[in-house]
Amino acid sequence: MSNVDYDAVALHPVPPRMINGTEVPFIGPNLEAYQKAHAESVGENADKWWAKMARETLHWDRPFQTVRTGSFENGDIAWFPEGYVNACYNCVDRWAFQDPNKTAIIYEADEPGQHKNISYGELLREVSRLANVLKSHGIGKGDTVTVYMPMTWQAVAAFLACARIGALHSVVFAGFSSESLADRINDCKSRVVLTADEGRRGGKIINIKALADKALEKCPNVEAVIVLQHTGNPVGWVEGRDKWWHEESAKVPNYCPPALLNSEDGLFILYTSGSTGKPKGIMHTIGGYLLGAAMTIKYVFEVHPDDKFGCMADLGWITGHTYLVYGPLANGVATLVFESTPVYPTPARFWETIDTHKLTHFYTAPTAVRLLRRLGEQHVAKADLSSLRIIASVGEPINPEAWHWLNDHVGRKQAAIVDTFFQTETGSIVLSPIPGAIETKPGSATVPFLGMTYALLDPTTGKELEGPGVEGVLVFKNTWPSIARSVWKDHNRWLDVYMRPYPGYFFTGDGAVRDKDGYIWIKGRVDDVINVSGHRLSTAEIESALILYPGVAEAAVIGANDELTGQAVHAFVTLKAEFNYDPTNESGLIKELVLQVRKVIGPFATPKKIYIVSDLPKTRSGKIMRRIMRKVIAGEGDQLGDLSTLAEPGVVSVIKDKVAAMS
Ligand code: WTA
Secondary structure: OOOOOHHHOOOEOOOHHHHHOOOOOOOOOOHHHHHHHHHHHHOOOHHHHHHHHHHHHOOOOEOOOOOEEOOOOOOOOEEOOOOEOOHHHHHHHHHHHHOOOOEEEEEEOOOOOOEEEEEHHHHHHHHHHHHHHHHHOOOOOOOEEEEEOOOOHHHHHHHHHHHHHOOEEEEOOOOOOHHHHHHHHHHHOOOEEEEEOOEEEOOEEEOHHHHHHHHHOOOOOOOEEEEEOOOOOOOOOOOOOEEEHHHHHOOOOOOOOOOOOEOOOEEEEEEEOOOOOOOEEEEEEHHHHHHHHHHHHHHOOOOOOOOEEEEOOOOOOHHHHHHHHHHHHHOOOEEEEEOOOOOOOOOOHHHHHHHHHOOOEEEEOHHHHHHHHHHOOHHHHOOOOOOOOEEEEOOOOOOHHHHHHHHHHHOOOOOEEEEOEOOOOOOOOOEOOOOOOOOEOOOOOEOEOOOOOEEEEOOOOOOEOOOOOEEEEEEEOOOOOOOOOEEOOOHHHHHHHHHOOOOOOEEEEEEEEEOOOOOEEEEEEOOOEEEEOOEEEEHHHHHHHHHOOOOEEEEEEEEEEEOOOEEEEEEEEEEOOOOOOOHHHHHHHHHHHHHHHHHHOOHHHOOOEEEEOOOOOEEOOOOEOHHHHHHHHOOOOOOOOOOOOEOOOOHHHHHHHHHHHHO
């Protein structure tokens, strides 16, 4: 990305299918319409505008009088505080009452040809039953429920059942290890865990229950584990604690009334990585989050009632929460649950899925696009894909090659390509083109969403950078409905990480450029977070995992550019003097260290390279100089800059030699 000459990138016109296939975009037909709507959404009468949006978009059990209160500095943000609103009712009941046979979920199983549509009526019954099961285990408003499930339609029901009774779900990505799962269960003190016997992915079995059992050895608070029978293979069982989902469901009524919940009651916790080791439980509340999810689905994705929304993200990440579950269902459209991988059984799987279900929307991460592009056009060429109106990307900067590949081979220059930027903390999309209204530029997330005002700050002075052609840290200036409210049971940490670095602003952790046309280009994280295939990882977390290995003295982890995964994890490790290390079996030790990271965090955090070195570059005060390792790996070992603070100058050549030997 750093090589792009932003100002030289031409504006890309609004695609024909977007305009011809549907009426004028909801926001209006052009840039002026966007500018007018945006000005209204942030101007003097912004609160009036938001009130109208909230009333139009959601069903309120009790009306609100106040639109917003609180500030970043005071850490007391609230939206629609007198309002009562149930997220599950908004996502399920109101559509089931209108038309119970309308498809809510399209479940595309791991094996092609095995798919099933679940109607809103059926979803309401499943959600009601599960909500009643949770209640029968003593779960109610304010309790937390950990969900550790494969990509099944029942996992969506799990989200909604919690929301129905006011319990907060904490969904843990099924790729996390037992240890990570245990940490997350214990942090939010869940008494009930929802899981499955096994998962399937790319023709392989994932032993979800066995992983959960191992985690639960360390979770004394857990009283009940509700297990979905998914593959039907035998699994370990703890009598008294473990219950089959279908058996429990058969005991309770098929209808459960939605709880009366305040707009500011908690909806969910989602753990995410930050600069420091321990993952943070980001907490969202009901009314504001749901409004952000629903409105972005409408305006950013131009969703119409008969659309079929294909979000390929995992349910365990914020994109799965907002754009697989809450956003599409709050708009009453069909949403896809995709259990497989882009390459199973062949690299045509996405395209076949789109054609089978006539998906109108396809939402994925650049990593998948880069992989499929590399595997060749022949796989996509055979597909029809004419149902697609909008193709969107999220999670990492999309390189122009990937953008053009999507546009040429998937959208066939007829569909809109939308690069959307958001974070676990922002809840819903905050920067993005509005298809049909905003001309795009390949690689740019373009403009702020309605209600958002942003600034680029000079990182050292904290001053706002004015005008075009500037680069700084990306912050947001006013509160918006779907911003998270806190870190679970650690409000001070919430303030420390997001509100205190630049007082008066919300700090994203990303750097960005504003080009000559005022378009925004995300450059990537400015903190110690690395983004591997759109997965957020903290360098500190991986270092802590490595240090737990008995022979490791020190570890330094950096993110290096990678053609396929965006960034990749590179780890430098020194060993304890007393460790009995056999240099002729370096590869054996590296394998063990890789296993160590997989065991402590999960397979998706696997380091691409581990370098065993005799020393790490440090300042005289003992601070590890990661900058040096970053430059050496980037092939810029001759541009290391000022090395005068380095305690042991000889270490630079140790690093250089090792990297050269292993590349
Ligand atoms: C990155 C994922 C560039 C960014 C939705 C952010 C992006 C982090 C984009 C949040 C994009 C997300 N272009 N970078 N369109 N979207 N990011 O919380 O670094 O898992 O801070 O949410 O992903 O990751 P998270």
